[in-house]
Amino acid sequence: MKKIIILSLLMSSSTTFAAPTLAQLWGDKTDVTVSLGAKTAPRYLGSKDQTVSLLPNISAKRGIFYANALRGVGAQYLNDSGLYTSAGLGYDLGRTEENDSFLRDGSDRLLGMGKIKPSATMNAMVAKKVLANTSIIGEVNFAIAGQNKRGHDFRVGTESIVFKNNKNDVNLGVNAYLGDKNFNRTYFGVNAEQSVNSGYAQHTAKSGIYAYSLKGDWTYKINNRWSVYTLAEVKHLAGSAKNSPIVGRATGIAVSSLVNYAF
Template identity: 35%
Template sequence: MNFTTSPTHNVLLGAVTLLCCALAPQAQATDASPAADETTVTLGLGMGVTPRYMGSDRYRPLVLPMLSIQHGAWFADTTRGVGLQFQSDSGFSASAAINYDLGRKEKNSTTSPGGDELRGMGDINGATVANFTLSQQLLDWLSVNGEAELRMAGEHRGNRYRFGLEGILMHTDRDTLSLAIDAHAGDSRYNQTFFGVTQAQSQRSIYSKYTADAGIYAYSAALNWQHTFDAHWSTLASLTLTQYADQASDSPLVRREGSGLGLFAINYTF
């Protein structure tokens, strides 16, 4: 399996896909598409715990101020970035966005991934990325989806991919309980950046040399519960379990093959 692409190819692919998504709502708009003149703003605050970095056996508190603005097909989101989304009444949806990846620090950080045990590995600088998602509803309660995150500028850290299934376990007027099961993959540069150890890094750190190839590096299961109080207030509780495998499981940087992320958020929409 080979996921390798050049930075120039990523920029061109990003531009073409953004253009296609921009044209799609005009050419294929359906009743399921957001109204062109409707604007929705959501403010929120999320709190939880997350591993210090991918593969870490230590955790750090997570505080996430959240802002989401939706105007027709356009959105600006502190989680997803800035972009376009499209949804048809046949159950197909797609989005394209520009976002920013924080990278990884070689010391403990309260605002980005990193840990003191990574000293000598060097920082992984941030990178501007293009995110593309596709989803197709198979049944009333089941959909298949995929995501590609392509590096556009900044750190040459490669590209990552995700594909999986999402099922609605329960849905009422006030509550929605869903389960998403995904496989996470990276090209050779991405896996080497986050899980590999070069000879130079090995000499500066406590880790032995390790070379990661392209392929799946983890599987995850995410349980999400959204509760709506009224037209404005809602909460979200999320638990994500990740199991590192294949290209990551033998990496000396992965101190624990299984990890969890817990998050609780309260949101106000107006």
């Protein structure tokens, strides 16, 4: 499951972290938000089948520190010049060989491919505001435990505010997703054993860009406590990932919507 909270953090006002004093780094109160929504997305990257699932979340933030059920735990900082940095611990839920897994990607069409175990990851992101409403972004996820030779994945892109007032916040992003040799082989490769067990032809996925995406999100603020967050993303597989025999459809659409309550 992909992280869906990042864009709103990137585009938040820099006054939140205007002065790097210890008091402001720690903050003076803890903000907690609970969310419940739904998501429709391909069953896995490259699947031609869609699935619908519940999307619960709970998050807490105090000063520069955050904890989020979808994102993980860590710290983030945005200075007055528009430079955003974050580092933390997250997770990758991996992939199953069945349709009925809750939260995890997976499909009966992958039977014989073997499960991809969940992995703990170390995440880092840097974003820089280059125009009044546009930032460039780089993100990396390093696997530190879990799936053997899961590999590392990366994202580079731009994200822009297209409309903002006291009730609405609409953003648009364009991204390229990259994986090292191990990551792309884990998610798109078919080795000899997998080929025998699944019936798919052998395929060696190379390192590099595995997908491009266009995404947009809209936050509607009902009042100081209630809001609705909606995200839509079109992702197109590329390179050797696109040519994998497990890919039934190269272009997938994911839409999610969450109702949020802030305490």
